[in-house]
Amino acid sequence: MVWxxxxxxxxxxxxxxxxxxxxxxxxxxxxxxxxxDDFGNVRLCGAPANEVDHKRRDxxxxxxxxxxxxxxxxxxxxxxxxxxxxxxxxxxxxxRKEKRWYSHPAFK
Ligand SMILES: [Zn+2]
Numbered sequence: 001m002v003w004x005x006x007x008x009x010x011x012x013x014x015x016x017x018x019x020x021x022x023x024x025x026x027x028x029x030x031x032x033x034x035x036x037d038d039f040g041n042v043r044l045c046g047a048p049a050n051e052v053d054h055k056r057r058d059x060x061x062x063x064x065x066x067x068x069x070x071x072x073x074x075x076x077x078x079x080x081x082x083x084x085x086x087x088x089x090x091x092x093x094x095x096r097k098e099k100r101w102y103s104h105p106a107f108k
Contacts, residue, residue: 013062013064015064016064019052019064019066019069020052022066023052023066023069023070023071024049024050024052024071026066026071027049027070027071028071029048029049029050029071030044030045030046030047030048030049030071031044031045031046031047031048031049031071031072031073031076032044032045032049032070032071032072033045033072033073033076033080045072045073045076047073047075047076048073049071049072049073050071050073050074051071051072051073051074051077052069052070052071052072053069053070053071053072053077053080054068054069055068055069055070056068057084
């Protein structure tokens with residue numbers, strides 16, 4: 001049996017370090033995540049950004065075009081990544097939380 005790696009998805013863009021540096025500079029090294037303030041105005045997070053993220057993912061390949069990339073601070077990047085992976089599990093998670101709440105000793 002031959003294990004071939006030729007079908008491995010090539011995700012890595014050899015120009016990525018350059019693209020990443022460009023996006024960070026373009027966005028002024030500031031997080032571009034839109035944040036709503038108490039008055040409902042949307043502004044940019046503006047925290048120092050050192051991560052570059054894909055706005056959209058189609059699940060097949062990363063779109064490395066510049067208008068699909070933005071600079072994010074670590075916190076927002078992590079939040080977004082967690083959101084993407086947790087989206088499908090959210091319902092289960094909510095149900096589990098509820099169950100845990102009702103199994104609290106106070107309810108017994
Ligand atoms: Zn941010």
